[in-house]
Amino acid sequence: MTNTSTLARDGGRRASAPGRRRADRPVRRTRLPVWSIPYILLIPGLVVIGALLLYPMVQVGIMAFQKVGLVQISGKKPATWVGTENFEKIFDNEIFWSALRNTVVFAVIAVSLTLIVGTAVGVLLNKLGRKMSTFVVVGIMFAWAVPPVAQGIIWRWLFDAEAGVINWALNLLPDWLSSALFGRATWTDEPWLNDAWSIYMVLIITVVWASFPFIAVSVLAGLRGIPAELYEAAKVDGSSAWRTFWKITFPLLKPVFAVLTVLSIIWDFKVFSQLYVLMGGPANREAFNLSIFSYAEAFRSPPKMGSGAAIAVVLTVILLVVTAVYVRQLVKQEEM
Amino acid sequence: MSPLARRRLGKVLLNAAGVAVFLFAIFPVYWMVATAFKANDQIFTTSFIPFPTHFTFEHVDRVLSEGVAGHSIWLYLRNSAVVALGTVLVGAVFSLLAATAVARFRFKGRTGFLIVLLIAQMIPSEALLIPLFLSVKRLGLYDQLLGLIVVNVGLTLPFGIWMLRTFVAAVPRSLEEAAWIDGAGRFTTFWRVLFPLVAPGLVATSIFSFITAWNELIFALVLMNDSGGYTMPVALQYFFGQRGTDWGAIMASSTMMTIPVVVFFLLVQRRMVSGLVAGAVKG
Missing domain, CATH: 1.20.5 (Single alpha-helices involved in coiled-coils or other helix-helix interfaces)
Known part of the structure; x- marks a missing residue:
C-alpha cells in the first residue's frame, strides 16, 4: 500500500494543474484540511464504541468494587465502595466455582468438537462433486441460520421427556443393546433437562449442530484456495491421505484455523441464549455458567449488581487472556 | 476389488x-x-x-390472534423488525464512514483504532449488560425500542467496520483517481464512485448486523419490562413460563422468527465467510 491517500494525492495534483480546475468549476469555499478527514469520518464510530463498549467496560470494572443494590439503582443513595468484598463473596460461593467449571469444560468440549466436525465436513465438501457439495452446503446453512433462542427451543423439543424424538429413537434400540450400553431399556419420560450434566450434553449437541456449518464452509473456502499441484505432488510421492492432511492441508490452513478457534472460543465461552432456553430461565443454579450467573445475580431480586459485575469481570479477563494469544497472531499476519 | x-x-x-x-x-x-x-x-x-x-394452521392462527404475554406475535415480530432495521440504518452509515477512513487513509492512530476494534469485538456483551442497563435507565430509554437500537448499534459496529473495510479496500483506487482527474469533488467521488462499488459489501455487512440484532436476547430481556415492547426472542422464551408447554404455538412462532434469517443467510452466505475470516482465507 502507498503511504498517501487518494485524497491527499489529489491535493498535490490540484496544485500542479490549477488552471484546468478553475476552468471546470467554481472554486470551493472553506475546505477541511486533508489530514483531518479520516478523523472526522471516525467520529461517529468512535463515539459509539467509546460510549457503548469502552466506557461501560470501565464502569463494570469499577462496579465490581462497589455495592449496587436496589437503593443505589434507584439513585436514592450513591454506590458505596466495598473493596474486594464482591470478589471475596463470589469466590466463597459454590455456585461460582460450579459455574466456572461449567463454562470452561463446556467451552473446551464444544470448541474442539465444533472444530473437528466442521473440519471433517469441510474436507468432505471439498471431495464431493459440485452438485452434491452445493446441496450439502445449502442444508447445513439452515442449521447455521437458526437464531440461538430457536436453537434452544428446537433441541429442547427433540429431547422432550414424553414426546421427544430422541427418547423415541433410543427406544428403537434393541433392549439388550440399550441395556448393555446404558443399563436401561426404556427411555420414555427420561428427563434430559433436569440435571446439570445432561443439560450440558444437550447444550453441546445444540451448539455443535449450529456452529459446525460455519467452520465447514470456511475450511472449504480455504481448501479451494490451495493449489492442486501440491496434492498431485503428494500423490506422486505416494503420501497417505492422513499424511497429506497433516503435511499440506493443515499447515496451509493454519491461519484459518487460528481465526476459527478464536471466534469459536469467544462464542462458546459466553453462551447464553441456548442455555437460558434449555434450562427454562435461570432456575437450576447447578447448571449456571458465568454469563447466566452474572445475569441472575444482577437482575433477579434482590439485585446485586456489584457481584454481577465482579462475575462479568472474571469472565472478561478469562476471555481476554485466552484470546490474546490468537489476537496477536491475527494482528501480526494481517496487513492492517 | x-x-x-x-x-x-x-x-x-x-x-x-x-x-x-x-x-x-x-x-x-x-x-x-x-x-x-x-x-x-x-x-x-x-x-x-x-x-x-x-x-x-391452528397454531399459526393462535399465535397471530391470541399470541403470548397478552399480544399477538405480529407485535413482537414488528418490534424485532424495528430494532433490527434501526440498528442496520444507523450502523450502515457509521461503519461506512469509519471503514472508508481506515481503508483509504493513512493517519496517526490508525493502527490504534484497528486494535481498539479488535478488542471491542472480544468484549463479551454480558459484561456490558449491567452498566448499559443503568445508563439506559438513567437516559429514560428503559422500555423503549430506541434503547435497544442504541445498544445493538454498539454491539454490531466494531464487526461491521472490520468487515466493511475489506470491501472498501478491494475497490481499486485508480477509479477514484480517475474521478479526481475529471474534476469530481471529494463528496461526488465518494458518492458516485466508491459507494456503488462498496454497496454489495454494505448489504452483506448490514445483513450481518440485522441478524445479530434480530437474534439478540439478553439485552432485550433486561431492557424491556412491558410485554408490549418484547422482541421475538423474549416472547419465545416467555412461552416456557406458561403452564403446560404449548409446543405447537412455540414451533409456529419460532418458525416465523427463523424464516427471515434463513432467507438472508442464503443470500449472503459467501460474503459472510469472507468477512468473518477476512485476511486468513485466500480464495
Whole structure:
C-alpha cells in the first residue's frame, strides 16, 4: 500500500494543474484540511464504541468494587465502595466455582468438537462433486441460520421427556443393546433437562449442530484456495491421505484455523441464549455458567449488581487472556 | 476389488456421508416446521410421525390472534423488525464512514483504532449488560425500542467496520483517481464512485448486523419490562413460563422468527465467510 491517500494525492495534483480546475468549476469555499478527514469520518464510530463498549467496560470494572443494590439503582443513595468484598463473596460461593467449571469444560468440549466436525465436513465438501457439495452446503446453512433462542427451543423439543424424538429413537434400540450400553431399556419420560450434566450434553449437541456449518464452509473456502499441484505432488510421492492432511492441508490452513478457534472460543465461552432456553430461565443454579450467573445475580431480586459485575469481570479477563494469544497472531499476519 | 470398483465404492461412501451431514443439519429445522403444522394429537405422542398428516394452521392462527404475554406475535415480530432495521440504518452509515477512513487513509492512530476494534469485538456483551442497563435507565430509554437500537448499534459496529473495510479496500483506487482527474469533488467521488462499488459489501455487512440484532436476547430481556415492547426472542422464551408447554404455538412462532434469517443467510452466505475470516482465507 502507498503511504498517501487518494485524497491527499489529489491535493498535490490540484496544485500542479490549477488552471484546468478553475476552468471546470467554481472554486470551493472553506475546505477541511486533508489530514483531518479520516478523523472526522471516525467520529461517529468512535463515539459509539467509546460510549457503548469502552466506557461501560470501565464502569463494570469499577462496579465490581462497589455495592449496587436496589437503593443505589434507584439513585436514592450513591454506590458505596466495598473493596474486594464482591470478589471475596463470589469466590466463597459454590455456585461460582460450579459455574466456572461449567463454562470452561463446556467451552473446551464444544470448541474442539465444533472444530473437528466442521473440519471433517469441510474436507468432505471439498471431495464431493459440485452438485452434491452445493446441496450439502445449502442444508447445513439452515442449521447455521437458526437464531440461538430457536436453537434452544428446537433441541429442547427433540429431547422432550414424553414426546421427544430422541427418547423415541433410543427406544428403537434393541433392549439388550440399550441395556448393555446404558443399563436401561426404556427411555420414555427420561428427563434430559433436569440435571446439570445432561443439560450440558444437550447444550453441546445444540451448539455443535449450529456452529459446525460455519467452520465447514470456511475450511472449504480455504481448501479451494490451495493449489492442486501440491496434492498431485503428494500423490506422486505416494503420501497417505492422513499424511497429506497433516503435511499440506493443515499447515496451509493454519491461519484459518487460528481465526476459527478464536471466534469459536469467544462464542462458546459466553453462551447464553441456548442455555437460558434449555434450562427454562435461570432456575437450576447447578447448571449456571458465568454469563447466566452474572445475569441472575444482577437482575433477579434482590439485585446485586456489584457481584454481577465482579462475575462479568472474571469472565472478561478469562476471555481476554485466552484470546490474546490468537489476537496477536491475527494482528501480526494481517496487513492492517 | 478392482481399482475401478474401489473408486466407485469410495464415491458412494462419500456421497452417503454428504447425505448424512445434510440430514443431521436439516432434520431439527424440519422438525420445528413440521411440529408447527401438526395437530395437537400428533404432537403429544410417543410415536414418531414424520409428516403432519392432519396439516393444520391452528397454531399459526393462535399465535397471530391470541399470541403470548397478552399480544399477538405480529407485535413482537414488528418490534424485532424495528430494532433490527434501526440498528442496520444507523450502523450502515457509521461503519461506512469509519471503514472508508481506515481503508483509504493513512493517519496517526490508525493502527490504534484497528486494535481498539479488535478488542471491542472480544468484549463479551454480558459484561456490558449491567452498566448499559443503568445508563439506559438513567437516559429514560428503559422500555423503549430506541434503547435497544442504541445498544445493538454498539454491539454490531466494531464487526461491521472490520468487515466493511475489506470491501472498501478491494475497490481499486485508480477509479477514484480517475474521478479526481475529471474534476469530481471529494463528496461526488465518494458518492458516485466508491459507494456503488462498496454497496454489495454494505448489504452483506448490514445483513450481518440485522441478524445479530434480530437474534439478540439478553439485552432485550433486561431492557424491556412491558410485554408490549418484547422482541421475538423474549416472547419465545416467555412461552416456557406458561403452564403446560404449548409446543405447537412455540414451533409456529419460532418458525416465523427463523424464516427471515434463513432467507438472508442464503443470500449472503459467501460474503459472510469472507468477512468473518477476512485476511486468513485466500480464495
